[in-house]
Structures are given as C-alpha cells and as structure tokens.
Amino acid sequence: MRCESSGATSVTKNMSESRRETxxxxxxxxxxxxxxxxxxxxxxxxxTTAPTLRAQEKNPFAGDAKVAKLGEYxxxxxxxxxxxxxxxxxxxxxxxxxxxxxxxxxxxxxxxNIHDGIAGTAMPAATNGGIGVGMSDEEIWQVVTYIRxxxxxxxxxxxxxxxxxxxxxxxxxxxxSCHMVSGKGGRLGPDLSxxxxxxxxxxLAESVRSPSKRxxxxxxxxxxxxxxxxxxxxxxxxxxxxxxxxxLNEDSFTIQMLDTREELHSFxxxxxxxFEKTRESLMPAYDAKSLPEKDLKDLIAFLLAASEKGGAQ
Amino acid sequence: xxxxxxxxxIEERFHPAxxxxxxxxxxxxxxxxxxxxxxxxxxxxxxxxxxxxxxKVLRVVACAAVALSLLAPxxxxxxxxxxxxxxxxxxxxxxxxxxDYAGHRFSALEQINTSNAASLVxxxxxxxxxxxxxxxxxxxxxxxxxxxxxxxxxxALDARSGRPIWQYQQALPLDIRPCCGRVNRGLAILGDKVxxxxxxxxxxxxxxxxxxxxxxxxxxEHSKGYSFTLAPLVIKNLVIVGVSGGEYGIRGFIDxxxxxxxxRKWRFNTIPGPEEPGHETWxxxxxxxxxxxxxxxxxxxPATNTTFWTTGNPAPSNRGEGRAGDNLYSDCLLALxxxxxxxxxxxxxxxHDEHDYDATQVPVMIDDGDRKLIAQANRNGFFYVxxxxxxxxxxxxxxxxxxxxxxxxxxxxxVARKEASPTLQGVPVCPGAIGATNWxxxxxxxxxxxxxxxxxxxxxxxxxxxxxYEAGHAFYGSAYFPNDEAQPFWGALRALDPAxxxxxxEWxxxxxxxxxxxxxxxxxxxxxxxxxxxxxxxxxxxxALWHFQCGASVFSSPMSFAIDGKQYVAVAAGSALFTFGLP
Numbered sequence: 025m026r027c028e029s030s031g032a033t034s035v036t037k038n039m040s041e042s043r044r045e046t047x048x049x050x051x052x053x054x055x056x057x058x059x060x061x062x063x064x065x066x067x068x069x070x071x072t073t074a075p076t077l078r079a080q081e082k083n084p085f086a087g088d089a090k091v092a093k094l095g096e097y098x099x100x101x102x103x104x105x106x107x108x109x110x111x112x113x114x115x116x117x118x119x120x121x122x123x124x125x126x127x128x129x130x131x132x133x134x135x136x137n138i139h140d141g142i143a144g145t146a147m148p149a150a151t152n153g154g155i156g157v158g159m160s161d162e163e164i165w166q167v168v169t170y171i172r173x174x175x176x177x178x179x180x181x182x183x184x185x186x187x188x189x190x191x192x193x194x195x196x197x198x199x200x201s202c203h204m205v206s207g208k209g210g211r212l213g214p215d216l217s218x219x220x221x222x223x224x225x226x227x228l229a230e231s232v233r234s235p236s237k238r239x240x241x242x243x244x245x246x247x248x249x250x251x252x253x254x255x256x257x258x259x260x261x262x263x264x265x266x267x268x269x270x271x272l273n274e275d276s277f278t279i280q281m282l283d284t285r286e287e288l289h290s291f292x293x294x295x296x297x298x299f300e301k302t303r304e305s306l307m308p309a310y311d312a313k314s315l316p317e318k319d320l321k322d323l324i325a326f327l328l329a330a331s332e333k334g335g336a337q
Numbered sequence: 338x339x340x341x342x343x344x345x346x347i348e349e350r351f352h353p354a355x356x357x358x359x360x361x362x363x364x365x366x367x368x369x370x371x372x373x374x375x376x377x378x379x380x381x382x383x384x385x386x387x388x389x390x391x392x393k394v395l396r397v398v399a400c401a402a403v404a405l406s407l408l409a410p411x412x413x414x415x416x417x418x419x420x421x422x423x424x425x426x427x428x429x430x431x432x433x434x435x436x437d438y439a440g441h442r443f444s445a446l447e448q449i450n451t452s453n454a455a456s457l458v459x460x461x462x463x464x465x466x467x468x469x470x471x472x473x474x475x476x477x478x479x480x481x482x483x484x485x486x487x488x489x490x491x492x493a494l495d496a497r498s499g500r501p502i503w504q505y506q507q508a509l510p511l512d513i514r515p516c517c518g519r520v521n522r523g524l525a526i527l528g529d530k531v532x533x534x535x536x537x538x539x540x541x542x543x544x545x546x547x548x549x550x551x552x553x554x555x556x557x558e559h560s561k562g563y564s565f566t567l568a569p570l571v572i573k574n575l576v577i578v579g580v581s582g583g584e585y586g587i588r589g590f591i592d593x594x595x596x597x598x599x600x601r602k603w604r605f606n607t608i609p610g611p612e613e614p615g616h617e618t619w620x621x622x623x624x625x626x627x628x629x630x631x632x633x634x635x636x637x638x639p640a641t642n643t644t645f646w647t648t649g650n651p652a653p654s655n656r657g658e659g660r661a662g663d664n665l666y667s668d669c670l671l672a673l674x675x676x677x678x679x680x681x682x683x684x685x686x687x688x689h690d691e692h693d694y695d696a697t698q699v700p701v702m703i704d705d706g707d708r709k710l711i712a713q714a715n716r717n718g719f720f721y722v723x724x725x726x727x728x729x730x731x732x733x734x735x736x737x738x739x740x741x742x743x744x745x746x747x748x749x750x751x752v753a754r755k756e757a758s759p760t761l762q763g764v765p766v767c768p769g770a771i772g773a774t775n776w777x778x779x780x781x782x783x784x785x786x787x788x789x790x791x792x793x794x795x796x797x798x799x800x801x802x803x804x805x806y807e808a809g810h811a812f813y814g815s816a817y818f819p820n821d822e823a824q825p826f827w828g829a830l831r832a833l834d835p836a837x838x839x840x841x842x843e844w845x846x847x848x849x850x851x852x853x854x855x856x857x858x859x860x861x862x863x864x865x866x867x868x869x870x871x872x873x874x875x876x877x878x879x880x881a882l883w884h885f886q887c888g889a890s891v892f893s894s895p896m897s898f899a900i901d902g903k904q905y906v907a908v909a910a911g912s913a914l915f916t917f918g919l920p
Contacts, residue, residue, distance in 0.1 A: 097802035097803065097804055100802035100815070100816030101811060101815070104817075104818045105816075105817070106818075109798070109816070114818060114819070160810075245868075247470065247867070247889055247892065247911075248868070249771075249848065249849060249867065250826055250849075253825065274847055274868075275847050275866065275869070276846065276847055276866060276881070276884070277870065277881075277884055
C-alpha cells in the first residue's frame with residue numbers, strides 16, 4: 025500500500041477563510057458594497073450553474089448509517105494515521121469525536137478542512153499530493169458523515185464550574201505557571217487555549233493525572249513523519265551550568281530547549297559537558313490528593329469554556 | 338594510478354598513447370579542454386584559464402591542439418552500452434540510478450576522504466521550487482547533470498555551476514493516481530537520449546542536448562492507478578521500467594522499450610495470467626487486481642545476462658481476505674532475461690503479505706570470491722542474502738525489530754505469525770507499514786565489504802478496512818497508524834556484513850530517515866536525515882565527520898561525480914539539489 029509515508033504537511037490555505045478576512049480589512053465601505061453586489065451576482069450564477077458547489081455546503085448523506093460505515097473505512101485509510109482509530113485523536117491529530125471543533129463545526133467547514141487542509145497545522149489536503157492516496161468529494165462526505173456519527177457533546181457547564189476552574193488554574197493548582205490560555209500564563213508547557221475542543225475529557229483528565237503517559241506534541245516540521253514531543257532535557261553547558269527544560273526541537277547534532285526559567289537555548293550536543301533526555305514530563309502528576317476530582321472537573325470545565333469561546337478572558 | 342583527477346584517467350584510457358610529456362601533464366590539458374568545452378556549451382571557463390601566463394598559454398594552446406583532436410570524440414562521446422558496462426572505469430560520471438549495474442551506489446572517487454571531509458562546503462544548489470518530496474538521484478555524464486524532480490520535472494544543468502541548460506516538465510493530467518506524492522526518482526541515459534517514466538504512466542525519451550521529446554509511449558491507463566516513479570534501467574538497446582500502483586489494484590508489470598523507437602519489446606506481468614505457472618497462488622479473480630508493482634530500478638549481471646527486479650505488495654495490501662495463496666510474484670526478487678523478459682527464477686520474500694512489505698529495495702549484487710550473491714535489506718525487517726545464479730536463499734537475518742514473523746520454513750524463509758494478521762480492531766506489528774527500510778537506496782562498499790542501509794524503527798497498528806475494488810480508487814483494505822504504546826520511533830544507518838548479516842556499527846537518527854546511502858573510495862558513507870542534515874561518516878567506524886543542514890528532510894539517495902578534477906557529492910533535500918565539495 026502506501027509505498028512511502030505521506031510526509032505530508034504542505035498544507036493549503038483555507039481560501040474561504042482568508043478571503044473573508046481580506047474582504048473586510050482592505051475594502052472601503054462603497055467598494056465593499058459594490059463587492060457585495062458583485063459577490064451576490066456571482067453566487068446566484070454559481071447557485072444556478074454549479075450544483076457541486078451547492079453540495080459542498082451541506083452533507084448530502086447526513087445521518088445515513090450505511091454511509092457512516094463507508095466513511096469509517098475511508099477514515100481508517102486516510103485519517104487514522106494522525107487522528108487515531110475511532111477518531112479519538114492521536115499524538116498529532118486532535119480528537120474528532122468532540123462536537124465542538126477548533127477549526128469549524130459546520131458541514132462546509134469540515135469538508136473544506138479535509139479537502140484543502142488547514143494552514144499552519146499538520147493537516148494536509150486530502151487530494152493527491154497530500155496524505156495517502158487522496159479522497160474524492162463523495163468520500164470526503166462519507167468521512168464527514170462518519171465523524172458526525174461518533175461525535176459526543178461536552179459542555180463546560182455540564183462538566184464543572186469553569187470560573188472556579190480558572191481560579192484553580194492560575195491559583196492553587198498553578199497550571200498557569202507553565203501553561204498559557206489565550207495569551208495568559210507560562211510558556212514551559214503546551215498552550216492550552218484550544219485543547220478543550222481538540223481532546224476528549226478522558227484524555228484531558230489523564231494528562232493531568234499522569235502527564236508522562238503520553239507526552240504532548242510540539243513542533244511539526246514539513247516532511248517529517250513525526251512531531252517533536254515535550255520531552256525533558258537536562259544539560260550541563262560547556263561553562264558548567266546545569267539546566268533543565270523542555271525539548272523544543274532536536275536533531276543528531278543540536279538541541280533547542282526552553283529551560284525552567286523560560287530562557288531559550290540552542291546547543292551543539294558535542295560541546296555540552298552532559299546531555300540527558302527523558303520521557304518523564306516536567307509536569308507534576310496531580311493525584312487525587314493534590315487535586316481532588318471536583319477540582320479536576322472544574323479545571324477541565326475551564327479549558328472547555330476557554331476553547332468554546334475562543335478565549336477565556 | 339592515484340585517482341585524484343579521474344577525468345584525466347579517463348582520457349588516458351581512451352587515448353593510451355598520449356603521455357604527460359611536454360604538455361605539463363594531461364591534468365593541465367584536461368582542465369583546459371574541459372574549460373574550453375565549458376565555454377562553448379555550458380558557461381564560463383574556469384578561473385585558472387584567466388590567470389595563465391603568456392608562455393603557458395602558448396604551450397597549452399599547442400597541447401590543446403593535439404589533445405583536442407584526441408579528446409573530441411570523448412568530449413562529445415555518447416553513452417554507449419559499452420560505457421555503461423564499464424561505468425567503474427569512469428568514476429567522474431554517474432551514468433545510472435545506482436551508479437553501476439551491480440546497484441552498489443559506490444563512487445571510486447577518493448579526493449574527498451576521511452582526512453578532509455570535515456572541510457566540505459556547499460558548491461551550488463538548484464531549486465525546483467516545487468512542493469512535495471524531491472526524491473531524484475541525478476546522473477552526470479561528461480560535465481552535464483541530468484535530474485528529475487517533483488511533478489515529473491526533468492532538467493539538464495552544467496554540473497560545474499548548476500546553471501540550467503534545458504528543462505522539461507510533463508503536463509500531468511488531473512486524473513493521475515500517485516500513491517505517495519508527485520515524485521520521480523531519476524532517469525537513464527543511452528546515446529543521444531535520456532529516458533524518464535512519469536506519473537501518468539508515460540515512458541519518454543528526451544534529446545539529451547535540448548530536452549526535446551524524441552518519443553513518448555503511454556504504457557498503461559493512468560486513471561486506473563498505473564504510474565511510474567522509478568528511474569528506468571538501460572540494458573543494451575532496451576529501456577526497462579517497472580510500474581507503480583499497488584495501492585489501486587493494478588496488475589503489475591515490467592516493460593522493455595526499444596531505446597531508438599519506443600517500441601515495446603516485451604512485458605513481464607508480475608501476476609501470472611490463467612494457464613501460467615503461479616496463477617494458482619491467487620484466489621478466484623483476485624489476480625486481476627492483485628497489485629505487485631515493480632517501482633524501484635533493477636540491477637543487471639552481464640556475466641549471465643540476467644536483470645534482477647523486485648516487486649511490491651499484493652493488493653489490497655493489508656487485507657489478505659479474498660486473495661488466499663502466496664500471491665506470486667508479489668514481494669519477489671525476479672531474475673529475468675533482459676532480451677526476452679522471460680523469467681529465469683524467482684524468490685519470494687514475503688508470502689501472502691498482509692503488512693505492505695513491498696520488496697522494492699534495490700537488489701544489490703555482491704561477489705564474494707566465487708560466490709555470486711544478491712543482498713537485500715527488505716522492508717519486512719530481514720536482511721536476505723541469495724545466490725544469484727539459482728535464487729536459493731543463503732540466509733535471512735533481522736536487521737531491525739521484527740514481530741510479524743517468529744519462525745522460518747525448511748529453506749530458511751521467514752514465515753508470518755498468524756496473530757500478526759491485521760484485524761478490524763487493529764494489531765501492533767513491527768516493522769510498521771513503511772517498513773524497516775523503504776525505497777531509499779542502500780550501498781555496498783567493496784573496500785570495507787560492508788552493506789549500509791537506512792533502517793527505520795517504527796511499529797504500527799494494522800487495522801483492516803474492508804472495501805470493494807473500484808477502478809482508480811485506493812484499494813488497500815486497511816489502515817495503519819503509529820503504535821503509541823511503543824517507544825518513540827527512531828532510525829539508524831546500519832552497516833551490515835553481507836557474509837554473516839551481523840551489524841558492524843550503527844549511526845542513530847533522531848527520527849526515522851528517508852535518505853539513501855552513498856559510499857565512496859574516500860572511506861566515506863554519505864546519508865541524510867529527516868531533520869535536514871546531510872552527513873558524512875567514516876565507512877569503517879560510523880563516526881560522523883561532517884554534516885550540513887539542508888533546511889528540510891533529505892528524501893533522496895546521494896551520488897558523486899567529478900568535473901575539472903574536482904569531486905562533488907550531490908543530494909536532493911527540500912526543493913533543492915545541493916552539491917558539496919572541498920573548499
């Protein structure tokens with residue numbers, strides 16, 4: 025089968041999104057009005073002449089269990105490599121069983137994200153030259169149908185007290201000393217602004233209780249099969265200074281790291297007095313004693329609320 | 338002779354009567370002539386021409402007049418089959434995908450060696466400006482570099498400066514079905530033509546001086562999943578290619594075309610039809626869509642007039658249901674008569690493969706005293722050494738982590754564990770679907786007598802995804818994804834002893850690499866990594882002597898050539914072809 029890896033991270037910009045931005049940013053009001061009229065004319069024209077475009081706005085197979093099954097197989101072939109079996113998320117790909125999706129929830133947005141990829145992420149276009157062997161429009165809709173069939177709703181309100189969670193996050197639980205949410209917090213751990221929509225509640229809970237079980241992923245370089253993970257590095261510099269921190273990137277000869285004082289370093293490994301790397305996360309494991317179940321739920325509610333609103337402020 | 342200046346050596350070979358004499362050495366005349374030729378055809382003359390004293394100029398001109406008459410046939414000499422057979426005698430040129438017919442990917446140049454490799458510097462880069470993987474190994478013949486890149490680009494460059502002489506790009510239709518990127522791995526040369534095989538299943542001959550299309554054959558229906566990604570192999574007057582498309586339920590083949598006309602001389606179907614031996618190894622009609630492509634360049638043994646080709650997975654790749662049997666000739670080493678395409682013998686590495694273990698790795702010919710061998714580090718994790726006169730297996734030993742097989746049959750062939758069969762729920766198996774290695778070329782160094790291969794340590798979960806065959810649609814009946822319970826994936830360049838299969842040394846890669854390996858008479862091996870480093874290591878020990886950060890993963894196999902008496906090493910990474918040399 026796939027004779028080679030996808031190696032695929034050349035992602036296509038989501039055109040509809042970028043067009044919208046450009047539209048309001050750069051056109052003056054009268055020009056905008058004219059553009060709107062022109063756009064309307066074009067839309068009407070396309071509406072009447074291009075049924076395929078219309079089809080892309082709405083899933084033609086919505087709710088069809090048989091199609092969902094076909095979609096599951098397509099998902100296994102094309103998506104599971106990153107998003108895991110059952111769409112529950114892999115190291116690199118978010119959990120797609122979450123009803124609230126960070127990059128858009130509508131059928132049209134899901135279709136476009138699969139068809140064109142998502143700029144600035146490792147999500148490639150599902151066409152030839154992207155990951156795997158590519159999918160036809162019909163197959164993409166099958167996948168959308170499948171994803172819909174496994175979605176689970178999770179709301180902050182049902183999970184816990186988000187306001188209390190926020191207080192814990194930046195207060196006694198001290199998550200904020202290493203994690204940022206919507207621009208506020210520390211830098212050592214992954215930014216958690218969108219984690220609430222990209223990971224399942226179980227995954228989030230597990231990450232707090234046993235952070236070393238599955239390290240978060242960081243940088244994804246184009247063409248590289250695997251992303252850098254949040255490994256822990258301990259080095260002694262040529263000057264004899266001992267530093268500990270997270271690995272931001274690494275190759276056979278160099279390491280780039282952020283130390284626990286949030287200082288960036290890049291070292292040539294051969295020049296270091298010592299270099300050790302472990303898969304023990306720098307994050308402490310919060311057991312039920314240090315973080316009771318109620319607090320954990322409130323924290324997760326905060327993460328859900330933050331990503332649902334697109335910001336916690 | 339010491340081979341610092343190999344282009345001189347070749348002149349001597351062609352013109353043995355000509356000595357060093359008063360011309361001050363062929364070295365000088367050779368350089369001068371190379372410069373003069375360069376000026377006419379390929380750009381500026383080398384610097385040394387402009388700093389010659391008047392007396393020297395006179396002397397050199399006189400020499401040149403003599404030398405030119407002798408050298409002219411060589412300078413414009415076409416690549417004959419004779420030259421291809423004797424490629425080791427002109428190491429300044431790299432005339433076929435693996436450098437020679439034996440598949441050694443070894444360069445006899447030694448100017449760059451263990452004592453000076455640390456000082457290597459980039460000489461020039463050529464940017465295709467295309468996205469996707471740049472997998473090509475270029476050819477260099479008499480100062481011209483011929484290469485292929487993404488989207489079936491073909492280019493001829495001045496090998497001294499990197500400046501383009503001509504470019505060609507196949508106008509690929511929308512309905513091509515490449516499995517794994519819009520890639521091409523290289524070309525072949527014979528006479529006044531270069532040959533390329535494309536993603537829309539064309540085999541094309543281009544004029545080597547202009548890039549003009551001389552002939553163009555559509556070998557198979559590309560919309561049904563047939564495509565080409567490999568560099569063709571020229572034997573005698575034939576251009577031999579193998580097809581890609583094991584992901585689409587094709588019926589694989591190896592074709593031979595007349596180099597002069599493009600007329601197809603023979604086709605070997607890698608899946609036997611009704612009445613042919615081996616047909617019974619397929620259940621029902623499964624043979625019609627059974628895959629078994631042949632997407633990597635073969636090798637050739639002139640002593641027995643045998644060409645060796647390897648084949649890929651049966652389709653659907655990770656689901657054996659519906660295709661009960663050994664599924665010949667999938668995952669095989671084939672010994673073919675190049676004149677007729679007739680099968681002499683076959684050896685199957687993986688029977689009834691359910692893990693995408695294409696055998697498409699270059700079958701490397703090794704002569705060990707009287708023993709004539711083929712060594713192959715297979716995607717399934719075993720290193721096989723086979724008697725190439727009979728196809729008999731001598732041994733198979735793991736060179737990476739293997740869990741799909743834990744036993745061997747009476748002839749020593751590894752046999753699959755039943756429990757390794759993919760299921761709907763998914764089964765973790767090592768190596769993963771990409772394999773313990775893949776298409777990236779290994780190298781055999783006749784000096785160290787070691788076989789070097791890029792090994793990938795990656796296990797996958799294999800899960801089935803039942804699907805019917807539909808023409809032109811992906812047909813692999815399966816999914817695979819990284820087994821996140823396993824340790825992080827990594828890779829290594831491994832030096833294996835082909836006499837025993839034992840590991841001599843390894844160079845660890847931070848993550849699995851897609852770079853092939855080159856060995857040189859300078860005591861070096863060159864490879865790359867996924868982090869973008871191009872690395873020179875000591876062939877005897879595996880010690881890294883030099884590296885260069887290319888800025889993107891190395892997805893190609895390196896080669897070496899010389900011009901003006903200067904050795905270069907070339908490799909593609911990102912969108913660029915880089916060359917390196919001494920300062």
